[in-house]
Amino acid sequence: MSTQQMKGPVNAAMMAGMAALVIGGGLALVNLMSSGHAAFNTGSSGITWGLPVVGYVFFVLTSTGLTFVASLAMVFGIKEFYPIAKRCIWLALVTLVAGFTCLALELGHPFRMLWAIPTSFQYLSPLNWMGLFYAAYMVLLLLKFQKVNGGDWDSSGSRTLGIASFVSVVIAHGTLGGVFGAMAMRPMWYGPIIPLYFLLTAAVSGAAFAVLITYLTYGNESFMPAKVKNLMKGAMPKVFAAVLGIVILAVVSRTMIGLWSNADGLQVWDHVVASPWYWIELILMVAAFFMLLNGGSPFFPSIMVIISLFIGRYEFLISGQAVPLFKGTWVTGLIDYMPSVTEWMIVLLAVGIVLAGWAFGEKSLNLAAEPAEK
Amino acid sequence: MARWGMVIDLDKCTGCQACSTACQMENNRLPGENYQDVLYYTEGKQPTPVLKWFPRPCMHCEEPSCMHVCPTKATFKTEDGVVLIDWNKCIGCKYCMIACPYGVRFYTDEKPLVEPNIKDVYPGEGDLSWNPPYKGPQQDNAHGVGIQPHGVVSKCTFCYHKISKAPKGIADLSNDDAANREFVPACVRTCAPTARYFGDLDNPKSNVSRLISDKRGVRLLDHTGNKPQVYYLSGGAGPAVPSGRGGANKA
Incomplete structure (x- = not known):
């Protein structure tokens, strides 16, 4: 499909992406060059992993989910998804680069x-x-x-690569879940089910991005080719x-168990549910779920789910660190944290990478291609 | 080979913070980066609140979770049981700070706790984060000793620059032993009420081993399985509350 047939705001996305790259990247780099990580609001007596790690x-995990969506066609043979x-x-590649960028700017010595x-x-x-599996995943x-x-x-080599990238990302996301799930000293994160929780939320994240970008590509359903429209x-x-339904259940069950348990460290759940952001998160998910069930356009649900x-x-990253360890005098209640401008600029940079990267692909790489009918 | 450990007698600790100050002087620490800290907190409510304090160095655990999570093996354990950081290998991912149950690790580049920022007053040369007018130990990046470089994590070293020079086979490093006083960690050396003891945990004749045995030394957050090599004495007599699940614990 040529770009002329696409009515969506691809050019606008490219412009917005480039603006985000320049503003976010520029400000983040200037601040990091001048102040180092002191430009972050993270700290040894506070939140150690801040907004860049959230990003x-x-x-x-969005990259992981997008690979899951692509794998429905390429690994599991569900042709509607081609x-x-x-x-x-x-x-998936673009969001992976965006995620790695956030991490690289958060590390003390990325090189x-x-x-x-x-x-x-x-x-x-x-x-x-x-690191090992996400690097392998990126190459595959x-x-x-x-x-x-x-x-x-469909060559055997191509299919093998598809299966290998799917397997590598299943393991990669599991190891990312393990980074948090193994932390017995951080009870909000701790548990063997965290990799599974990440798998579910990654899948829903991938589905939401796949829908959003498809709608942004074509403008609206009337401009979509029949196959794409049928899929959407x-x-x-x-x-x-x-x-999404399973994710809602997972979120609610985590909350219920967190609120019920007296285990030291889980008192942070009282703080989580006292925040309006938690309820915005939950209401957006539940509303999106019912909008999808009602058979309407998945476009708005996709935006709601991404937010x-x-x-x-x-909430997961920050609340998991909000109960202080042994900080004594310096922190008496939960740890306060508000991301700095530099931290937000890193996320803006990542958003810019996604927007500009997607728009570049749409304009130059014929992303609407699919295998010829046999 | 010794397995160095510390005993802190809470009945003798007065909370004077001389240990924290000595540590800061010895290791060039800035406010908020206290390798050795005395934590103050209040228990109970009005009208009967009780002010308490708790001296807290790095626990130099037998099973240090900080070491296990370090993806570059920058955090390592020496043969004599001390947990150190190789600043040449640390990538500043801060996973060790997440995984340490005791909150005793410090990243270099953070907002200063007090103004003016001392690091700006004495700017560092090369990769070092600052250049204090007085420098204590000789710079030893491979053992995390000296001025902290940018982008890495640091922690208490048990004053490794001192204890590593102690005569082999010595049971205790104590102020009472004039010949070896120079090798005593700064916090132990300066403790006025002698609430701190430092010695070889593997030597049954060492003072630290006897104190732990006789006075039922306990370890902080023993349920995490990290098995600190810093023991606390409190009370001594009377039945002890089991710190773990008995036989279910790994040896």
């Missing part, structure tokens, strides 16, 4: 990481495995996109709603 988790498969792979992690290979560290995804971009959808009116909202998930990621 990292949000975007890499019309958006290539776009999903490209977006040292490149040699120190592989040469040290601390097999006990979930972070080591996360690139190779898969290269194959698909060359028109090779049929299988996609059903899959989206099914996973809800970002709030959820923030």
